Amino acid sequence: MTRNTTDQAIVGAGPVGIVAALAMAKAGEEVALFEGDPSLTKRFAGEWLHPEGLRLLRRHGIHLHAGLPWIAPSRGFAVLPEDGSEPILLDYPGGRLGLAFDRAGLIDLMREHCADTPGINWIPSAKVTKVERGRLEVASSTPGAAGTWTAGRIVGADGRGSIVRRAHGEGRSPHLISYMVGAVVHGIELPFEEYGHVVLGGPGPVLLYRIGDDAVRVCLDVPAALFRSSRDKTAALRGHLERLEPALREPLRRELEAGRFEVRANQFRPRVFYGDAALPLVGDAVGFHHPLTAMGMTLGFADADCLARSDEFRTFERERIASTFVPELLAFALYEAFSRDDRGSASVRRAIYAMWREYEKERDRSMRLLCGEETNVLRFGQSFMRGAQLALAQSLLHGGSIFGIYRETIGTIGTIGKILRLLTWPSSSRLLPLRETWSSSPPKRAANAA
Ligand SMILES: Cc1cc2nc3c(=O)[nH]c(=O)nc-3n(C[C@H](O)[C@H](O)[C@H](O)COP(=O)(O)OP(=O)(O)OC[C@H]3O[C@@H](n4cnc5c(N)ncnc54)[C@H](O)[C@@H]3O)c2cc1C
Numbered sequence: 001m002t003r004n005t006t007d008q009a010i011v012g013a014g015p016v017g018i019v020a021a022l023a024m025a026k027a028g029e030e031v032a033l034f035e036g037d038p039s040l041t042k043r044f045a046g047e048w049l050h051p052e053g054l055r056l057l058r059r060h061g062i063h064l065h066a067g068l069p070w071i072a073p074s075r076g077f078a079v080l081p082e083d084g085s086e087p088i089l090l091d092y093p094g095g096r097l098g099l100a101f102d103r104a105g106l107i108d109l110m111r112e113h114c115a116d117t118p119g120i121n122w123i124p125s126a127k128v129t130k131v132e133r134g135r136l137e138v139a140s141s142t143p144g145a146a147g148t149w150t151a152g153r154i155v156g157a158d159g160r161g162s163i164v165r166r167a168h169g170e171g172r173s174p175h176l177i178s179y180m181v182g183a184v185v186h187g188i189e190l191p192f193e194e195y196g197h198v199v200l201g202g203p204g205p206v207l208l209y210r211i212g213d214d215a216v217r218v219c220l221d222v223p224a225a226l227f228r229s230s231r232d233k234t235a236a237l238r239g240h241l242e243r244l245e246p247a248l249r250e251p252l253r254r255e256l257e258a259g260r261f262e263v264r265a266n267q268f269r270p271r272v273f274y275g276d277a278a279l280p281l282v283g284d285a286v287g288f289h290h291p292l293t294a295m296g297m298t299l300g301f302a303d304a305d306c307l308a309r310s311d312e313f314r315t316f317e318r319e320r321i322a323s324t325f326v327p328e329l330l331a332f333a334l335y336e337a338f339s340r341d342d343r344g345s346a347s348v349r350r351a352i353y354a355m356w357r358e359y360e361k362e363r364d365r366s367m368r369l370l371c372g373e374e375t376n377v378l379r380f381g382q383s384f385m386r387g388a389q390l391a392l393a394q395s396l397l398h399g400g401s402i403f404g405i406y407r408e409t410i411g412t413i414g415t416i417g418k419i420l421r422l423l424t425w426p427s428s429s430r431l432l433p434l435r436e437t438w439s440s441s442p443p444k445r446a447a448n449a450a
Contacts, residue, residue, distance in 0.1 A: 005145070006032040006121065009136055009151035011128045011164050013038075015046070015312040017157030023308030025119035032118055032149065034426035036136060036158075043108040044262040046297045047194060047211055048074070050371035051096035053298035055248050056305055061117070063112055069105040070212050073097040076367060081353050082201025082243070088197065088356045092371060093310030100209045100217075102197065128158070131167040133278045136202040143168060154279050155307070157300075160267070160287035168275060172386035174267040177290050178339070178369065179227045181220040181237060183261040185251040188216055198296075198338070200349065205292060205338045218252055221266070221292070221339060233263075266290050271299070271324045277313035286320075288310040289331040290407035298372050299324055323375040330369050335385035 008024050010017045013035035021033040049057075057064065064071055076091040076098070092098060115122045126140035136154055140146040155162025165171060190197060197208040202223035211217045220240045230236035234256045241249050241256075255261060271287035274280060283300030303320055310316035337348045355362045368374035415448060 002034070004147065004149045005151070006030055006149065006291045008032070008155060009034065009149055009153070010155045010157050011123070011162075012156070012283075012285070013107075013111060013124070014040075014116070014157060014159055014283065014302055015110065015297050017069030017155075018055065018107070018114055019060055019062075019301045020155055020157050020282055020304035021114050021120050022062075022121075023116060025117050026060065027308050029119065029308075031120045032151070033114060033122050034126040034128050034140075034145075035111075035124050038111075038124045041104040044180075044264055046098055046294065047103045047217060047293070047414060048209060048294040049099045049101070050294065050298050051098055053245060053301055053371045054097075054099055056298070056301040057062070059305065062113055064099060064101065064109075066107070069102055070353070071099055071101045071166055072086065072210050073194075074100055074196055074209070075194045076196075078195040078197050079353070079356070080197060080199045081349070082104055083355070084342050085189065086357075086362075088353060089192065089371075090356065090363055091369050093368050093373065098196075098362045100211055100369070102211060127426075128163055131156075131164050131279065153277070156279065156281040156285040156319060157283050157304070159284045160269075160288060162281065164275065164279055165273075165281055165285050166207060167279055168273075170273055174269040174288070175223050177266045177268055178224050180224045180264045180266050180291065181233075181256075181261050182264070183218050183252060183255040184211070184215050184218075185248065185255055186214050188248055188251060189323065190216060194416055195244060198292075199243060200338055201341075202238040203341070207292070208248075215246075218248070221290075223339070227263075246253055257442075271328060272321065274303075274313075274317045274320060278309055280313060280316065282307055287328075289328055290335045292335050293331045293370055295370075295372060298339065299327060300384070302372070319431075324374075326375045327372055342372070351395055 007030040008021075010021050010024075010031060010135075011217050013021070013033050017033060017035075017154050017424050021031045024031050029378070052202045074092075074097060076089065076136065079088040079090065081088070111122065123138075123140065123142050123145045126138050126142055126145045128136050129139050131154055134150055134154075136151065137374050138146055138149055139267055155165060156162045156167075158164060160174065190210060193210065197206075199206040201206065203223055203226060206221070207217075207219040209217055222236060222240070226236050227233070234253075237256060245250065246383055269287040275285055279328035282303035284296065286300075286303060288296060302323065306319050310319070337345055337352060339345075356366065365374065
């Protein structure tokens with residue numbers, strides 16, 4: 001059996017593992033990057049990057065404008081309220097641009113870049129089957145790769161079902177939020193071609209963005225109970241279809257009826273456990289939330305970048321816990337407000353629309369929070385409080401009779417309370433004392449094993 005050795009073993013060459021490999025090679029480390037299933041790039045997942053994610057890619061030598069088969073620079077988001085009122089355009093701050101792209105093309109390009117980077121041993125078709133401190137077992141068809149490897153540090157970049165996370169005994173199931181149905185429609189124009197679209201109302205939000213000259217990605221968020229209870233999955237999507245313009249509805253209906261769609265579970269695992277100095281975690285191996293805010297890859301790139309820069313594990317862990325708190329809160333709060341059709345959520349939604357329409361500063365702040373540029377919890381709190389006040393004002397306006405106002409107000413307070421409870425739950429788990437047993441020493445170079 002082969003015995004190999006490396007400074008850093010990275011398990012998983014998804015977008016985050018690749019950035020981790022590039023960042024560590026840049027810091028002078030010798031890296032082995034293992035990928036168990038190179039074809040997974042084609043599954044329905046992240047296809048949108050915020051400006052901060054693009055900045056981190058550029059920092060590690062990936063320039064997307066050169067070499068991708070298809071990309072669309074994006075100015076931000078167009079929110080289409082359920083009441084048919086004027087759409088709201090939320091621009092990225094300072095005229096910066098995000099990007100929608102072909103996911104498989106992006107990951108292939110990043111892997112090619114890794115293969116050409118000195119210091120990275122890129123090993124495709126190499127599944128890590130066992131992880132212990134300093135040692136891993138690999139099953140691979142790549143010559144010389146199968147067998148036991150020793151490594152100074154083993155980084156878990158292996159996504160939601162991470163084997164490295166499980167090696168810590170941290171394999172608890174995540175919480176199911178809803179399902180995301182993804183389809184691609186052709187031959188349609190979007191109302192705001194330079195923006196991603198968030199269509200509200202119906203049983204769940206619908207996201208739309210262009211991913212090719214003649215291809216628009218449609219993501220339908222479907223409540224878990226509705227999706228599970230429906231034998232006919234396309235029938236479960238009727239409410240979403242009714243909410244859409246006929247020009248989009250009909251081609252989408254054809255795709256769904258022909259079974260040309262993919263389904264992913266939207267799950268939540270709080271980003272509170274980053275592993276330890278010998279077996280650190282990055283990207284979805286740490287945690288994940290609803291993809292409505294398209295933050296997963298940007299957060300994962302920042303994990304990878306921070307790990308490579310940090311001399312001590314504790315520094316990495318503290319920095320990441322501090323800066324992922326707000327994006328997680330925002331994903332919670334927006335999904336809670338945008339996905340429900342009760343009176344309270346409708347008031348909160350109207351308040352958010354009013355806030356965005358009236359205050360340019362709030363539009364700007366929301367986008368800074370959304371794209372990870374603003375991570376100060378107090379700033380989030382200021383926006384949240386202004387939104388809560390407006391929501392209560394909206395319930396007074398829309399209640400009609402005294403009884404109506406009472407019901408609207410109770411519903412609104414209930415929704416605000418629910419969001420607040422959701423906000424405090426992940427924060428309280430962050431306050432758990434950090435385990436003293438976690439080593440804070442920098443990774444050691446692997447001994448030259450035979
Ligand atoms: C429907 C949906 C839409 C989304 N949209 C967006 C979006 O628009 N923008 C955004 O930023 N994020 C989005 N996300 C989240 C984003 O896709 C993830 O955050 C991102 O893919 C995480 O990257 P990762 O590299 O950590 O994990 P993954 O992408 O899961 O990659 C992990 C890699 O590890 C490999 N691997 C696993 N186990 C092993 C093993 N034992 N041995 C070797 N290799 C292994 C896998 O084959 C895989 O290639 C979305 C998610 C979903 C579900």
